[in-house]
Structure formats: structure tokens, C-alpha cells
Amino acid sequence: MAESSVCFVLEKLASIFEKEVNLFRGVREEAVYLRGELERVKAFLRTADVLQETDEELKVWVRQVRDIAHEAEDVLDEFALLQEHDHDRDHGYGIYGSLRRLGCCIKNAKASYRIGSELQAINSRVKEIGEVHRRLCHKFNKADDGAGNTWQDRRGDALLLDKYDLVGLDEPKSQLVGWLLEGSSGREVVSVAGMGGMGKTTLAKQVYDDPEVKKHFKVRAWITVNRSFKFGDLLRDMVQQLFKAIRRQVPQMVTNMNNNQLKTTIKELLQKRRYLIVLDDVWNLNEWNAIKYALPNNDCGSRIMLTTRKSDVATTAAGVLSEGKAYDLKPLPLSESWDLFCRKAFQHNKCPPHLEEICNYILRKCEGLPLAIVAISGVLATKDIRRLDEWDVVARSLGAEIEGNDKLNDLKKVLSLSFNDLPYFLKSCFLYLSIFPEDHLIERMRLIRLWVAEGFIEAKEGKTLEEVGEDYLQELLNRSLMQVATTTPDGRVKTCRIHDLLREIIISKSRDQNFTTILKEQSLQWSERVRRLSIHGTLQNVHPNRSVSQLRSLFMFGVTEQPSIPRLFPSGFKLLNVLDFQNSPLEKFPVEVVDLYYLKYLSLRETKVQTVPRSIGKLKNLETLDLKHSKVKELPVEILKLHRLRHLLVYLHEFESYEHFHSKNGFKVMPNIGVLQALQKLCFVEVNQDGRTIIRELGKLNQLRRLGLLKLRKEDGEALCSSIEKLTNLCALSIASVKEDEIIDLQHLSSPPLFLQRLYMRGRLDALPYWIPMLPSLVRLSLKWSKLKDDPLIYLQHIPNLVQLELLQAFVGDRLCFRAYGFGKLKILTLDKLDELRCIEVEKGAMACLEKLTIQRCKLLENVPSGIEHLTELKVLEFSNMPVDLMKTICTDGKDNSKVLHIPELYSTYWREGGWEVYSIESMMDGEYCPLPNNPFSDELQTRWKSWK
Incomplete structure (x- = not known):
């Protein structure tokens, strides 16, 4: 992490020298x-961080x-701020202007002298750490071989577990054994992926030692790769295991073989044999690529x-x-x-009733991670089950326990290992x-x-x-450090x-490295020079007398009090880059922020702010202005x-009812937005x-992605088409007409x-724009209030990558037919308020x-879609505000019941008094309406509907 801080400074220094900023002598x-x-x-x-x-x-x-x-x-940054203020200042003309310029020169000279003195003091400290640096380099020049991996000595414990200690491996083991024993005669690769501590090694060892696997593969080798492996040692270990497997003595010459000779030996040993090689703990593709050519595809x-x-x-x-398979190892289910x-914490006994709530809380924190469950329950096993307070302390301070309890050292190192493997720029992001x-x-995107x-x-x-x-985000997901x-x-x-x-x-690490300070009800002491401050829940712990002059980022989460920057931070923070007040009860635009020259990100999303001051034009470095769901118009x-x-x-979404056309308010834009x-x-x-x-101006914004x-009018269509042609990077386009019957003209x-990947159109269409079926990248299409007379499916069915289609009052005909082999990649289909529709054929x-x-x-729809039984991948069928007679056709003994038996989830939902009610199909018989109790799908439906509209 220190590397990223140093890189930031070097970038700023480079910028100063490149711009040839006028630096005072010294x-x-x-x-x-x-x-x-x-x-x-x-x-x-880079090495020192590990x-x-x-x-x-x-x-x-x-x-x-x-x-x-x-x-x-x-x-x-203070020096650059000084330069910028001097550049922007208007001194005027005449003698008074000359005097002001002279005063500014004197002031700047004093400030530059101060900055030079501060840099000189910093450089004195740099000289001291430079001497330590040379000594440390000498000290660690031989330490790279095993640095940071001493925990691997304990990692082998996963290979020695008794079967009684194993939980939740039966199903994945059965799947993996099947993959190994079945399949083609060619060489195949079976991968097991999961975050650290998930039990990948334990699972692989159980598969490796399975009697059927041993019987099937006479030649086997287990190779632990890990981060610190030396390729020559790995190959040599494999050669020795293979010779042992075929019951031959290892030649003495193996000790002196180079890597190519070792790979050749491995290939010769395996060329005519059915083998199983386990490569445990592979960290990157380079390791795999270095090994795979030594393992022959021998049919x-x-x-x-x-x-x-x-x-x-x-x-x-x-x-x-190869035609291999990858298995994503999931967390253990709750049971x-x-x-x-309980096996570990209570020595196979039941949990005492008075500890159940605390144990359930701790278990939720473990989130099904076996290593965490074993480690933390091992700590709790030493606690007195009669002392509720001892157990409560562990539950409330898991982060401190992980940091300071020797019994959790292995857990900490396993979880930290993925972090240590990150390049410096991803460490900052993580x-x-x-x-x-x-x-x-x-x-x-936030x-x-x-x-x-x-x-x-x-x-x-x-x-x-x-x-x-x-x-970067995808890489963190790939490394199992984040979850979708x-x-x-x-x-x-x-x-x-x-x-x-x-997260703990x-x-x-953030606290140790002064990366982020988190302020909540039971917060520790602030660091001396706070750089990022995240306030959770309350402002009561913010001390107004604390200096935050070096603060770079400020966040608020779940704060219920009215935030006031002058009251909370009277000394100010002139170097702030990020200010995120999302979802706070802010009522007025904080005018203090307009003096934050370095501010790049300002979010007042979901606040009560109504107006933005003209002085916002001073924020010349602002990159993101997020006023979504505020009251700014x-x-x-x-x-x-x-x-x-x-x-x-x-x-702002203004949801009145699910039939409301004007459910979204935007903002009035100035005519020369193209600048x-x-x-x-x-x-x-x-x-x-x-x-x-305005639309012609939009054509100048050639970087637009979305x-x-x-409130589009028909006469705007030609100008809009002209601008769209210029927006060659456009990925998402949303268009709504000024009123429900206003025609959107996009035929030009x-x-x-x-x-273009996503297209949302709300308003009347004379005809489906001819170019929509020609969009090769389109994955989502929403047509609402289009009222097309011709069946749109004829034109849409061959869009190659369409995944989601929504039709709301989009068609006025009585029949829709989904023809054979059309919509080949469609996964989600919504048909809404097609008032004349009587028949759907599939x-x-x-x-x-x-x-x-x-x-x-x-x-008017009286039957389920004809041919719905052909939709073999259909997982969810949802009817909303549909006639009860139609629902009866798919109930038990209904004439269409057999057509929907293959569908796992079947719902009937009704919008009542501003919320969704979810019903079982059976309860609809004879007009009985019995909402399903405690059905989480109801809440999900309501949230989805509001965001969709």
C-alpha cells in the first residue's frame, strides 16, 4: 500500500515538471x-508490503x-492550489491593480518559501529512511524464497482431516468423482475454484483418495503449487512421485536435470498411462501454462x-x-x-439455548466459510458456556479477535494471502x-x-x-475477493x-495504514491525519475540534441527523476529492463545497436538495455530479x-401507479450543452x-455511453437521428415522448x-424503426406505449443477442406468435397491458x-400461451393482475395444468393499495384469494416494479 502512496506523489511531481510550473528557487x-x-x-x-x-x-x-x-x-497539492488561485485571480488595471499584483507576489513568495521549507523537512526524513532502506535490502535479499508463506506449513493439515471432521463435501465430491471417471478418452482438466478457506484442498484430497478414483488411475501425483513455488522443484517433486507410483526407483540424475529435461521425463513416464495429477493452489495462468505441456494428451x-x-x-x-469442467465451490448451507x-465449539454437543442467538450471529459472519467456522468455534470452545458476556465479547469484536488471537492466526493469513497477492493498484481498490x-x-458504477x-x-x-x-472489478471478482x-x-x-x-x-489493514477511518457508535480513536472518513449511523462521534485539513474523502451511511459541514468540520478541508452524502437527510446544497478545488466526485443522491447554486461553476475538476432521486429539476x-x-x-422516479406514463422527471438543460x-x-x-x-448539441458529445x-416531440425526430449517428460510443439510449400519444419518429x-446494448422507448410509434433489428449488440429492448399495429415479433425475432424484451401497450393486435428458432438467446420476456391480445402461440x-x-x-387473454410446454428452460412463470378464469386453467385439474408442470416457480400477483400481493394458484379456485404469508417475493416484486417503471 505504501507503493501506491509513493506512486501518487511521483505522478504529481511529474505533472508539475511537465507543465513547467514556475517553481521558486529551492x-x-x-x-x-x-x-x-x-x-x-x-x-x-512491492516486496516490503508482503x-x-x-x-x-x-x-x-x-x-x-x-x-x-x-x-x-x-x-x-497545496502548492498547486496556490498556483491555481493566482492564475484565476483578476487583479484589475491601474495603480490599484499593480498594488494588488505586488501584494499577491509577496504573499506567493511567502507561501512558496513555506512549501520549500516543508519539502526540505520531508527530504531530511527521506534521507533517514534511505539509509534504513539500504540496510533492509541487504537484510532481505535472500528472504524472497519463502516470504509471506510460512503458513503453508500448517496448510497440510487440510490433508490429514478425519472423515468425521468433514461437513458438506458429499455432493461436490460425488460430482467431481463423476467428472474424473466419466467423459471422453482424451485428457481433461477439472478445476475447483473458491475463495481462501472454502475447503478446496480438503475436497480435492477426498476426491484424490476415493477408492474408485484410486482404482481407476493407477498413476497419481499430488503437487502443491502455492505462491512461492520454484518451477524446477515442482517438476522434480512430480517426477519423484511418478516414479514411485509406477514402482520404479528414482534415477540419481533427476537431481541435476534442468526444467526441459524434467518435463521430457514426465511426458515419457505418462505417455502411455492413464494418470491423475492434482495441482493444488494454482495462483495464475502462468503457473498452469508452465506445467500443462509436460502432461500429455495420450487418449x-x-x-x-x-x-x-x-x-x-x-x-x-x-x-x-481439453474439454474440461470447472466447479465453483459454494459456502456451506446454514444447517x-x-x-x-457445534461439533467444534461444544465438542459434538448441542448449543445451550442461552447461547443460540450469539452463535447464530457469529455463524452469519462466517457466511459458510469452513475455515472460519472451525477457527472461530475453536476459540469459543475455550470459553465458559455459563459466561454469556465472554461469548458476547467475541461476537462484538470479531475483527479484533482475528487481529490479535493466535488461535485465529491461520485464518487471518489464509484470508490475507489473496490481498497480499494483489498488485498495488488493486490493493487500493480493495x-x-x-x-x-x-x-x-x-x-x-458507484x-x-x-x-x-x-x-x-x-x-x-x-x-x-x-x-x-x-x-479491476472483474479481477477482484475473479480472485474471489468480492462476490456478485x-x-x-x-x-x-x-x-x-x-x-x-x-471486511474485518x-x-x-485500512486502520493500520491510515487508509480509511470509520466512525460509528463504538469507534476507536481517530488517526492523527485522517485521509478518508466514513461515518456510519450517527454524527454524534464527530469531534468539531479535530483537524481534518488533509481529508481527501468524506462519506455518510445511514446518518439520520441533518449534516452541516461548517458545524461538523469548522476548520474545513481544502484538499477534498470525494464528497458522498447519498441518502442523507440533507435539505440544502452545501455551499461550502464550491470552494473545494480538487473535488472530483459529488453525490447528493436521494437527498432533499432542490436547487444548485451558480457558484458550482468553480468546481473545475468535478467529474461526477450525482443528483439522482434528489428534488433538483x-x-x-x-x-x-x-x-x-x-x-x-x-x-427522479415519481411512482403514482403502475399505469402512470410520466413516472420519471429529468432536468431542463441549457442549449449549448455540447461544450x-x-x-x-x-x-x-x-x-x-x-x-x-438541444438535440443537435447532444451530437457533439461523442464520448457519451448512456x-x-x-418529453420528446415528433418534430425532434430528424435532429435526434442525426445526433445518434454521431454518438458512436453509445451503449444505452432511453427515450420518452412528451405525452402518451405523441409519436416518436426515429425513421431517419x-x-x-x-x-448499442440497451434501448428503452416510451411513446407512440407509427412503425417499428427499421434499424432496431439490425443492432448486433442489443441485449435489452423495452417498448412501452408504442401501440404498433403490426406484430413486432416478426422483426425482432432475429436480433442475435437479445436477452430481455419488454412490451407494454406496445401492440394493438389480438395474436402474438413466437416462431420456431426465433429469439434464440432471449431469457426474460414481459408482456404487459396488451389490451386486445387474445392468443399467444409458442x-x-x-x-x-x-x-x-x-x-x-x-x-382478454383466456389461456396460457399455446406451446408453453416447449419452453423447457423456463424457471419462473408470473401472472400479474390477470383474469381469475385464466388462473383456473392451470390449477390442479385445470385444462392447462399439465402444460406448466415443468415450471419450478409459478406465481399470481395483484397490485392492491400501492403494494404487491402474491398468491398461490390453488388459492384462486372458486374466487378465494389467500396471499402467501411471509413471501419475500412480494417485497422483491414491489422493489423491482418501482425501479423498472
């Missing part, structure tokens, strides 16, 4: 010296380097099984040069977690997750925009910073989360001064006034937007991948 020399020294220590920091876990002296040195880097960054039914924490390693290894917990409260679902604002994302040619951020919580129908990550125990680890013209603005989100050339997301613009002028337009488009082979079908408010 300041330049100090800056040049600082850059040189930091570049010298940077290379060692080695510090086992060496206290090194840990102190890394902390000193990090503190120096933070101080240097602050000094350089004998040989198998390779590997375990890894990284899902991309698992899937790639299983799919390259088996409880069984394992530690950043500590700002979010426990069990918080982290919005994907997180990526925050990473960008913090400067964590490294620019890559041909990609936007947000696209690089997507890669929800996805969109087309498979994009919507929200993600972090395992509770991993990174909170501890208009922005001042000064917003056009924010030339670095990348994301402008200003809209904001950096914009990537612009939602939602109301274009009913000066529509064509665009939302409201000469070339379709090839990268031909065999149509919608072969459909998983969810929703039919609602089609009042």
Missing part, C-alpha cells in the same frame, strides 16, 4: 531530490515511507485436477487444450454450518471497500466512479478510465458485496464551466423546450449505432433459452 531542487529518492524506494516497496507481515522493523519503515508520501502529496482418459482461488484460472485451464460449528457498512450492497475520482485507475490506451475500472450480489438480465454486475470476515481484515448555466464532467445524473465534451453519462434531459437545438431523453437514421424451437415469462394486465 522548491525545484527539493522536488527533484524528493522524486529521485522516492523512485529508489519504490521498487523495494514481508512487513513477518518483520516489525520493516513494518515501521513501510509506515514511515507511507506517512512521508502522504505529507509530500499534501504539500504538492487414455487421463485427468488433471487443479484448485485455485481465481475463477478465470479455473475456467481457462478447464477450457484450453451444515451449524452442525460443524481496501476502499472498507468505507461501506456491513452487509451493504455496493453499486458497481464504486468505479469513486475509484476514478480517487486516482486509483491507471490510464490504458484505447480504454476509458471507467472501462479499466470494470477490469445482483446482476442485470443481460449478465452485467449490478451490485456486489464482500465477505464479512474479509481490510478494516484492520434545473441546473444553472454555470454547469457548462465544468469541462471535466463525465457523469451528470439528474432524475461538455467529456460527458459519458447524461440522464435525463427534458427537451420539450428548444428541443431540436443518454436519457424525456441512416446507420444504426452498432455498440412454436417448438422458439425462445429456447427463456427462463422467465411475465404476463400482466392482458384482460
Whole structure:
């Protein structure tokens, strides 16, 4: 982590020198010296970040380097701020202007002298750590071989467990044994992936030792790879195991063989034999690629099984040069977690009733992670079961227990190992997750925009910073350090989360490295120089007398009090980059923020703010302005001064009823919006006034990825088509007409937007735009209030990648037919308020991948879709506000009951008094309405409907 801090300083120094900033004598020399020294220590920091876990002296040195880097960054930012203020200042003309210029020169000279003195003091400390650096390099020049991996000595315990200690492995073991014994005669790879502590090694060893597996594979070898492996030693170990397996003595020459000779020997030994090789703990594809060519594809039914924490390693290894399979090892279910917990905590006895609540809480924190359950229950086994307070202390302070209890040392190291393996830029991104409260679902785009604002994302040619951020997020998911919580129908990550125990680890690391300070009801003492402050639940623990002058980021989660920056932080924070007040009870725009020159991210989402001051034009570095679901409906013209603005989100869902056409409010935009050339997301613009002028301006925003337009008129169609043709990066387009019967005219488009993935249209269509079926990237299409006379399915059925289709009052005919082999990738289909619809036909082979079908408010539909039995992948069939007579046809003894028996989930929902009620089909018989009790699907439906509308 110190490496990232040093990198930030070096980037700022480079920027100063590149811009040829006018540095006073002394300041330049100090800056040049600082850059040189930091570049010298940077290379060692990558190793030191891992080695510090086992060496206290090194840990102190890394902390000193990090503190120096933070101080240097602050000094350089203050200097840049001084330069900017001097550049922007208007001194006027005449004698008074001359006097003001002279006064500013004197003031700047004093400030520059102070900055030069501060840099000089920093460089004095840099010299001291430079001497320590040279000594540490000498001390650790031979330590790389096993650094950070001493825990591996205990890792072998997973191979020695008794069967009685194993829980939840029967099903995965059976699956893996089947994969090994069955399949083709060619060589296949079977991968097991999961986060650290999930039990991958234990599972693989149970499969490896299975009697049927032993009988089937006469030649077997177990190879532990891990992070510190030496390729030659690994190959040599494999050769020795193989010779032993075939009952031949290992030749003495093996000791002196080079890697190529060892690989040749392995290949010769295995060439005509059916073998099983287990590669345990593979960390990256380079390790797999270095080994795989030594293992021949000998057409004998040989198998390779590997375990890894990284899902991309698992899937790639299983799919390259073989027809293999990848198994994603899941957490233990609650019942088996409880069984394992009680075995360890109570020596196979039952949990005493008075401890059940605490034990259930601790078990929820473990989230089915076997290593965590075993380790923490082992700690609890030493507690007196009569002392409720002892157990409560462990439950309330799991983070401190993991950090300080020797019995949890292995758990900490296993969970920390994945963190230590991260490159420095991903370490910053991962530690950043500590700002979010426990069990918080982290919005994907919110997180990526925050990473960008913090400067964590490294620019890559041909990609936007947000696209690089997507890669970073995917890498953390691949490494099992984050978990996908929800996805969109087309498979994009919507929200993600972090395992509770991993969160405890990174909170501890964040605190140690002064990365983030978390303030909640039972908070520890603040660090001396807070850089990121995340306030959870209450403002009562914010001490107004504390200096936060070096604060870079401020967050509030679940705060119920009215936040006031002057009252909470009277000394101010002029270097702030991020201010996130999302979902706080803020009523007025905090005018203090307009003086925050470095502010890049400002979120007032879901607040009660109504107006934005004209002074917002002073925020020249602002990249994200998020006013979504606030009460802002208009922005001042000064917003056009924010030339670095990348994301402008200003809209509000006003849900009155599910039939409401105007359910979304946007904002009025200024006619020359085209000057904001950096914009990537612009939602939602109301274009009913000066529509064509505004729409033509939008064509200048060639970086736009997502665009939302409201209150469109028919006469705006030609200008809109012209602008869409220029927006070659557009991925998502949302259009709504000014009123329900206003025609949207999009027939003037000469070339379709090839990268468009999501298209939402709300309003009347004379005909389906001809170019929609020509969109190769389209995955989601929503047509609402279109009132098409011709069957749209004829034109839409061959869109190659369409995954989700929504039709709401989109068609006025009485029959829809899904033809054979149409909609080949469609997974979700919604048919809503098709008032004339009487018949739906599904031909065999149509919608072969459909998983969810929703039919609602089609009042004349009397039967379930004809041919619904052909939809073999259908998992959910949902009827909403449909006639009771139709429901009776699929009840027990109903004429269509047999057609829907293959569908696992069948619901009938009704909108009543502002909420959803979910019914079982059987309860609808004879007009009886019995809502299902405690059905979580009801809440999910209501949330989904509101967000969808």
C-alpha cells in the first residue's frame, strides 16, 4: 500500500515538471531530490508490503515511507492550489491593480518559501529512511524464497482431516468423482475454484483418495503449487512421485536435470498411462501454462485436477487444450454450518439455548466459510458456556479477535494471502471497500466512479478510465475477493458485496495504514491525519475540534441527523476529492463545497436538495455530479464551466401507479450543452423546450455511453437521428415522448449505432424503426406505449443477442406468435397491458433459452400461451393482475395444468393499495384469494416494479 502512496506523489511531481510550473528557487531542487529518492524506494516497496507481515522493523519503515508520501502529496497539492488561485485571480488595471499584483507576489513568495521549507523537512526524513532502506535490502535479499508463506506449513493439515471432521463435501465430491471417471478418452482438466478457506484442498484430497478414483488411475501425483513455488522443484517433486507410483526407483540424475529435461521425463513416464495429477493452489495462468505441456494428451482418459482461488484460472485451464469442467465451490448451507460449528465449539454437543442467538450471529459472519467456522468455534470452545458476556465479547469484536488471537492466526493469513497477492493498484481498490457498512450492497458504477475520482485507475490506451475500472472489478471478482450480489438480465454486475470476515481484515489493514477511518457508535480513536472518513449511523462521534485539513474523502451511511459541514468540520478541508452524502437527510446544497478545488466526485443522491447554486461553476475538476432521486429539476448555466464532467445524473422516479406514463422527471438543460465534451453519462434531459437545438448539441458529445431523453416531440425526430449517428460510443439510449400519444419518429437514421446494448422507448410509434433489428449488440429492448399495429415479433425475432424484451401497450393486435428458432438467446420476456391480445402461440424451437415469462394486465387473454410446454428452460412463470378464469386453467385439474408442470416457480400477483400481493394458484379456485404469508417475493416484486417503471 505504501507503493501506491509513493506512486501518487511521483505522478504529481511529474505533472508539475511537465507543465513547467514556475517553481521558486529551492522548491525545484527539493522536488527533484524528493522524486529521485522516492523512485529508489519504490521498487523495494512491492516486496516490503508482503514481508512487513513477518518483520516489525520493516513494518515501521513501510509506515514511515507511507506517512512521508502522504505529507509530500499534501504539500504538492497545496502548492498547486496556490498556483491555481493566482492564475484565476483578476487583479484589475491601474495603480490599484499593480498594488494588488505586488501584494499577491509577496504573499506567493511567502507561501512558496513555506512549501520549500516543508519539502526540505520531508527530504531530511527521506534521507533517514534511505539509509534504513539500504540496510533492509541487504537484510532481505535472500528472504524472497519463502516470504509471506510460512503458513503453508500448517496448510497440510487440510490433508490429514478425519472423515468425521468433514461437513458438506458429499455432493461436490460425488460430482467431481463423476467428472474424473466419466467423459471422453482424451485428457481433461477439472478445476475447483473458491475463495481462501472454502475447503478446496480438503475436497480435492477426498476426491484424490476415493477408492474408485484410486482404482481407476493407477498413476497419481499430488503437487502443491502455492505462491512461492520454484518451477524446477515442482517438476522434480512430480517426477519423484511418478516414479514411485509406477514402482520404479528414482534415477540419481533427476537431481541435476534442468526444467526441459524434467518435463521430457514426465511426458515419457505418462505417455502411455492413464494418470491423475492434482495441482493444488494454482495462483495464475502462468503457473498452469508452465506445467500443462509436460502432461500429455495420450487418449487414455487421463485427468488433471487443479484448485485455485481465481475463477478465470479455473475456467481457462478447464477450457484450453481439453474439454474440461470447472466447479465453483459454494459456502456451506446454514444447517451444515451449524452442525460443524457445534461439533467444534461444544465438542459434538448441542448449543445451550442461552447461547443460540450469539452463535447464530457469529455463524452469519462466517457466511459458510469452513475455515472460519472451525477457527472461530475453536476459540469459543475455550470459553465458559455459563459466561454469556465472554461469548458476547467475541461476537462484538470479531475483527479484533482475528487481529490479535493466535488461535485465529491461520485464518487471518489464509484470508490475507489473496490481498497480499494483489498488485498495488488493486490493493487500493480493495481496501476502499472498507468505507461501506456491513452487509451493504455496493453499486458497481458507484464504486468505479469513486475509484476514478480517487486516482486509483491507471490510464490504458484505447480504454476509458471507467472501462479499466470494470477490469479491476472483474479481477477482484475473479480472485474471489468480492462476490456478485445482483446482476442485470443481460449478465452485467449490478451490485456486489464482500465477505464479512474479509471486511474485518481490510478494516484492520485500512486502520493500520491510515487508509480509511470509520466512525460509528463504538469507534476507536481517530488517526492523527485522517485521509478518508466514513461515518456510519450517527454524527454524534464527530469531534468539531479535530483537524481534518488533509481529508481527501468524506462519506455518510445511514446518518439520520441533518449534516452541516461548517458545524461538523469548522476548520474545513481544502484538499477534498470525494464528497458522498447519498441518502442523507440533507435539505440544502452545501455551499461550502464550491470552494473545494480538487473535488472530483459529488453525490447528493436521494437527498432533499432542490436547487444548485451558480457558484458550482468553480468546481473545475468535478467529474461526477450525482443528483439522482434528489428534488433538483434545473441546473444553472454555470454547469457548462465544468469541462471535466463525465457523469451528470439528474432524475427522479415519481411512482403514482403502475399505469402512470410520466413516472420519471429529468432536468431542463441549457442549449449549448455540447461544450461538455467529456460527458459519458447524461440522464435525463427534458427537451420539450428548444428541443431540436438541444438535440443537435447532444451530437457533439461523442464520448457519451448512456443518454436519457424525456418529453420528446415528433418534430425532434430528424435532429435526434442525426445526433445518434454521431454518438458512436453509445451503449444505452432511453427515450420518452412528451405525452402518451405523441409519436416518436426515429425513421431517419441512416446507420444504426452498432455498440448499442440497451434501448428503452416510451411513446407512440407509427412503425417499428427499421434499424432496431439490425443492432448486433442489443441485449435489452423495452417498448412501452408504442401501440404498433403490426406484430413486432416478426422483426425482432432475429436480433442475435437479445436477452430481455419488454412490451407494454406496445401492440394493438389480438395474436402474438413466437416462431420456431426465433429469439434464440432471449431469457426474460414481459408482456404487459396488451389490451386486445387474445392468443399467444409458442412454436417448438422458439425462445429456447427463456427462463422467465411475465404476463400482466392482458384482460382478454383466456389461456396460457399455446406451446408453453416447449419452453423447457423456463424457471419462473408470473401472472400479474390477470383474469381469475385464466388462473383456473392451470390449477390442479385445470385444462392447462399439465402444460406448466415443468415450471419450478409459478406465481399470481395483484397490485392492491400501492403494494404487491402474491398468491398461490390453488388459492384462486372458486374466487378465494389467500396471499402467501411471509413471501419475500412480494417485497422483491414491489422493489423491482418501482425501479423498472
